[in-house]
Each structure stands twice: as C-alpha cells, then as structure tokens.
Amino acid sequence: MKLKQSALIGAAIAGLLVSGYAAAQEQFIGLPSYRVGPYGSNGASLYGGWIDYMAMVNARDGGVNGVKLTWEECETEYNNARGVECYERLKNKGPTGNSVFQPLSTGITYSVLEKVEQDKIPMVTIGYGRTDAADGSVFPWVFPMVTTYWSQASAIVNYIGTKAGGMDKLKGKKIGLLYHDSAYGKESHAIMDKLAEKHGFEVQKVAVAHPGNEQQAQWLQIRQQKPDYVILWGWGVMNATALRTAAKTGYSRDKVIGVWWAGSEEDAIPAGDAAKGFVAAGFNVAGANYPVIKDIQTNVYAKNAGNMEDKERVGSVLYNRGVVHGIITVEAIRTAQEKFGKGKPMTGEQMRWGFENLNLDTKRLAALGAAGFMPDLKISCKDHEGAGKVKFQQWDGAKWNVVTDWVEADKPLVRGMIEESAAAYAKEKGITPRDCSKEM
Structure with a gap:
C-alpha cells in the first residue's frame, strides 16, 4: 500500500x-x-x-x-x-x-x-x-x-510636392489639415507647421470632434479656404464621412491625401463612389x-x-x-x-x-x-x-492599388525635431539620456 x-x-x-x-x-x-x-x-x-x-x-x-x-x-x-x-x-x-x-x-x-x-x-x-x-x-x-507621425506627414508633403511638379512648387500653396481632435490628430501640428515654414506653403488646420460623423461645417470652411490639397488625418467613421462630404461639396477626392489610419477598406467601402480616386499613405500594403x-x-x-x-x-x-x-x-x-x-x-x-x-x-x-x-x-x-518611409495607394472603387515605391520623409528635419523635443522632455522630467555609444 x-x-x-x-x-x-x-x-x-x-x-x-x-x-x-x-x-x-x-x-x-x-x-x-x-x-x-x-x-x-x-x-x-x-x-x-x-x-x-x-x-x-x-x-x-x-x-x-x-x-x-x-x-x-x-x-x-x-x-x-x-x-x-x-x-x-x-x-x-x-x-x-x-x-x-x-x-x-x-x-x-x-x-x-x-x-x-x-x-x-x-x-x-x-x-x-x-x-x-x-x-x-x-x-x-x-x-x-x-x-x-512626423515622418508620415513629411512623406505626404513630399508626395504632394512630386504631384505639384517639385518641392519648390509648394511655395504659396494651401494645404488643408482635417484632423481628428484628439492626441492622435494633434500629433500632426508641430511637423506641419515646420514643413510649411520650410517650403513656403500655408497649412490650414480644421478640427473634427470624435467620432466625426458630422462634418458639414468643416467642409464648408474648406470650400471657402480653397486649399490645393487636404490631408485627411482621420480615424474610424470620420474618414468615410469626410470622403462623402467632400464629394457633396465638390472637392476632388484625388486631392485628398489620407494618413495610414484613413487608408483601409473600412474607410473606403462605406464611402461608396465618393472614395474613388482617394489616395492614402501606408507602411504596409493590401x-x-x-x-x-x-x-x-x-x-x-x-x-x-x-x-x-x-x-x-x-x-x-x-x-x-x-x-x-x-x-x-x-x-x-x-x-x-x-x-x-x-x-x-x-x-x-x-x-x-x-x-x-x-x-x-x-x-x-x-x-x-x-x-x-x-x-x-x-x-x-x-x-x-x-x-521612416511609406507607400501611397489609390482606391479604384473596389480595391487599393499601390501607386508609388517607398517614399521617404525629410529625415534631417524630422530627426532634428525628435531630438529637440526629446531633450526638452528629458529636461522637464529630470532624465539623464543614455549614452548610446556604450550600448552598441
């Protein structure tokens, strides 16, 4: 036993x-x-x-x-x-x-x-x-x-520059920034201001409150300001609403450039025909x-x-x-x-x-x-x-088609902003930055 x-x-x-x-x-x-x-x-x-x-x-x-x-x-x-x-x-x-x-x-x-x-x-x-x-x-x-986000915004402006015939052609142009009124949307402000200063274009910021399913007032403002391009910095239902409202106000969708959180099937399909011609960035492809x-x-x-x-x-x-x-x-x-x-x-x-x-x-x-x-x-x-690079894709009414190779950001500008902002954060928080030469 x-x-x-x-x-x-x-x-x-x-x-x-x-x-x-x-x-x-x-x-x-x-x-x-x-x-x-x-x-x-x-x-x-x-x-x-x-x-x-x-x-x-x-x-x-x-x-x-x-x-x-x-x-x-x-x-x-x-x-x-x-x-x-x-x-x-x-x-x-x-x-x-x-x-x-x-x-x-x-x-x-x-x-x-x-x-x-x-x-x-x-x-x-x-x-x-x-x-x-x-x-x-x-x-x-x-x-x-x-x-x-800063690299993405820079790559989008570089893409717009190629569409305009060169970065020098951006001088005097207007670029609308239709953004989700949240920490995500506001992440775009500093870089767009810096890029506007460098290339001589005007950035017109227009906020959309969460969740973004009503945008008549915003697109009326865009219609009055007449930007050459609109960057759609949206998320969720805001994106399809933006495309449908742009169509109603007569703004050409091939002049609307979406961030990667605006360039999915979930954004384009609900917008129906209004999404056709819409271009968006992406760090992966469909x-x-x-x-x-x-x-x-x-x-x-x-x-x-x-x-x-x-x-x-x-x-x-x-x-x-x-x-x-x-x-x-x-x-x-x-x-x-x-x-x-x-x-x-x-x-x-x-x-x-x-x-x-x-x-x-x-x-x-x-x-x-x-x-x-x-x-x-x-x-x-x-x-x-x-x-620090993206591809651009265009919606043909049924699917996304890649229309560029990888487009890089303005790395010296973006990296300079990153280091300046990080240094300010370190000073504010009393952080001693690591010596990365010893980490290699």
Missing part, C-alpha cells in the same frame, strides 16, 4: 514538474484590443491579423524555438481609462509577465508612458503614439517603430497573395482556426497591418532568444533588448514571406523608429 501510494505521489509530482515546465515554455502577450465602439471594425481587423500570425507561428513552427505564443485580449473600447485598466490587468500575466504592451491608441500610449518604464515592459507603438519617443536615449522603453498571408490561410484558416469572422477581410490593409505587428513581435522574441537563450520565454527587459536590436532587412523579410509587404526595419539604441 505504501509502495503504491509513493508511486502515485511520485507520479503526481512528476506531472506537476512536467506541466510546470510546459507552462514555463510560453511567451505571454497581452492584447489591449478594441472590438466594440466607433473603432471596433478597425480593431477587429488589426487584432485579427496579429492573432492569426501568432496562431500560424504556433501551428507551423511550434512557436519560437519551441516557445509557444499565448495571449489574452482586454477590451479598451479605444478609451484611455480602460486602456490603463487593461495595462494593469495584463502586466503580471504569463510565466514572465506581459512581455510587450501595444495599445494601438495614441491616447492610451500617453496614459501609460511612465508606467512601462517603472514596470520594465516595452511599449511598441507601430505607426502611432508619441513621435519624439523615437529617441531611444530618452525613451528606452518606447518604440514608435516603422514610421512615426493583398492576400503574399507568402506570409498564404501561410496563415494554410495553417490557420484551412483548419477552421482563424480569428476573422469575415474571411474576405484577410489580406485587407488593416488585417495585414496586424500581421506586421505579429512579425515584429515574433522577430523581437527570436532576437532576444539569440542573446538570452533559445527555447526560453523572455522577460520584459529581455524583450526590450530584442526590440532595440531588431534587424528586418530585405533578406529576412523575404524569408518571412513579407518582401514588399512592409519596409525593411533596423532599430538601435538611438533610433527607435527605423524605416
């Missing part, structure tokens, strides 16, 4: 050890998502693509060097207070705690900016957030990767023919395990942007494991190192099935942005 009891106890202990070992080989990623509210449709595509990519890595590769990816969503409704609640709820989950926080909201980014440093959790803000956080010497825990998307279809959707209820949205702009989030997150885990141990889950501090040493060159992107899908990306201690 004692022998049998000992065997049972031994088996139970062995089972606990095995299950404990298995649990330790998981990398937890907290997802502060939004699938309800005025931006729910956008969030569903973004988080759907991100989750599908992680599910594909688990199914096809068995995780990252044997470490399975696990995740949990927390609904923010794109609300700052709820975003902070989700941050607190997720931060201690998983065997090593939440390894990265990506709120997909500029407002939530600002709300937890100081918390992530205290808790040693890297915050990755791909294509959004606080632009001057691109200076990693001052913001070591924040990564506004791929392209910041399409389901890329090998990475085909791998998701083969390893996830063919097994009825996909996150998207509407499978037609697989390969859309925002879905593919979610896949970009997945690629960058997974490759940061892989990079961190190279230094801290393959087959081990990474802590927040180790993940920070992984993000800061990320190098997605053309060869690596091709190996991931994402050549041309997103720009090459190299992050360093000093530069937490990387690429």
Whole structure:
C-alpha cells in the first residue's frame, strides 16, 4: 500500500514538474484590443491579423524555438481609462509577465508612458503614439517603430510636392489639415507647421470632434479656404464621412491625401463612389497573395482556426497591418532568444533588448514571406523608429492599388525635431539620456 501510494505521489509530482515546465515554455502577450465602439471594425481587423500570425507561428513552427505564443485580449473600447485598466490587468500575466504592451491608441500610449518604464515592459507603438519617443536615449522603453507621425506627414508633403511638379512648387500653396481632435490628430501640428515654414506653403488646420460623423461645417470652411490639397488625418467613421462630404461639396477626392489610419477598406467601402480616386499613405500594403498571408490561410484558416469572422477581410490593409505587428513581435522574441537563450520565454527587459536590436532587412523579410509587404526595419539604441518611409495607394472603387515605391520623409528635419523635443522632455522630467555609444 505504501509502495503504491509513493508511486502515485511520485507520479503526481512528476506531472506537476512536467506541466510546470510546459507552462514555463510560453511567451505571454497581452492584447489591449478594441472590438466594440466607433473603432471596433478597425480593431477587429488589426487584432485579427496579429492573432492569426501568432496562431500560424504556433501551428507551423511550434512557436519560437519551441516557445509557444499565448495571449489574452482586454477590451479598451479605444478609451484611455480602460486602456490603463487593461495595462494593469495584463502586466503580471504569463510565466514572465506581459512581455510587450501595444495599445494601438495614441491616447492610451500617453496614459501609460511612465508606467512601462517603472514596470520594465516595452511599449511598441507601430505607426502611432508619441513621435519624439523615437529617441531611444530618452525613451528606452518606447518604440514608435516603422514610421512615426512626423515622418508620415513629411512623406505626404513630399508626395504632394512630386504631384505639384517639385518641392519648390509648394511655395504659396494651401494645404488643408482635417484632423481628428484628439492626441492622435494633434500629433500632426508641430511637423506641419515646420514643413510649411520650410517650403513656403500655408497649412490650414480644421478640427473634427470624435467620432466625426458630422462634418458639414468643416467642409464648408474648406470650400471657402480653397486649399490645393487636404490631408485627411482621420480615424474610424470620420474618414468615410469626410470622403462623402467632400464629394457633396465638390472637392476632388484625388486631392485628398489620407494618413495610414484613413487608408483601409473600412474607410473606403462605406464611402461608396465618393472614395474613388482617394489616395492614402501606408507602411504596409493590401493583398492576400503574399507568402506570409498564404501561410496563415494554410495553417490557420484551412483548419477552421482563424480569428476573422469575415474571411474576405484577410489580406485587407488593416488585417495585414496586424500581421506586421505579429512579425515584429515574433522577430523581437527570436532576437532576444539569440542573446538570452533559445527555447526560453523572455522577460520584459529581455524583450526590450530584442526590440532595440531588431534587424528586418530585405533578406529576412523575404524569408518571412513579407518582401514588399512592409519596409525593411533596423532599430538601435538611438533610433527607435527605423524605416521612416511609406507607400501611397489609390482606391479604384473596389480595391487599393499601390501607386508609388517607398517614399521617404525629410529625415534631417524630422530627426532634428525628435531630438529637440526629446531633450526638452528629458529636461522637464529630470532624465539623464543614455549614452548610446556604450550600448552598441
């Protein structure tokens, strides 16, 4: 009896050890998502693509060097207070705690900016957030990767310059800035003022209150001011409303240039014919023919395990942007494991190192099935942005068509503004910037 009891106890202990070992080989990623509210449709595509990519890595590769990816969503409704609640709820989950926080909201980014440093959790803000956080010497825990808002605005002005026949032709022109009246929308002001000063054009700022489904007064103002181009710095229902109202007031949609949060199927399709000819920036492209998307279809959707209820949205702009989030997150885990141990889950501090040493060159992107899908990306201690370039696409009434190669920002101007703003922040907060020459 004692022998049998000992065997049972031994088996139970062995089972606990095995299950404990298995649990330790998981990398937890907290997802502060939004699938309800005025931006729910956008969030569903973004988080759907991100989750599908992680599910594909688990199914096809068995995780990252044997470490399975696990995740949990927390609904923010794109609300700052709820975003902070989700941050607190997720931060201690998983065997090593939440390894990265990506709120997909500029407002939530600002709300937890100081918390992530205290808790040693890297915050990755791909294509959004606080632009001057691109200076990693001052913001070591924040990564506004791929392209910041200031780089995007500069690239848009460069694109308008080519349409006008040269940057010198911008002198004396008027460029309207129809912006979402939030932290996100106001992120555009400083750079547009600086670009207007440099190139001699007038910037006309017109605010649209959240959520933006009424814009008669704004477009009446635009009609009176007669700008040569309008930059649509919108989000959610604001974008389709802007295109429909522009059509009613007779403003040509091919003179409306959208930011990347205005250039998705969710923006164009609801606008109907009013969207035809509309041009928007993007740091990723639409399409389901890329090998990475085909791998998701083969390893996830063919097994009825996909996150998207509407499978037609697989390969859309925002879905593919979610896949970009997945690629960058997974490759940061892989990079961190190279230094801290393959087959081990990474802590927040180790993940920070992984993000800061990320190098997605053309060869690596091709190996991931994402050549041309997103720009090459190299992050360093000093530069937490990387690429700083976008492609422009035009809506033909049914789909997006890429109309340019990668268009770069005015890097000297943008980087100078980033460093000046980051230095002012460091002085205000009493921060001693890192010496990045010692981090190499």
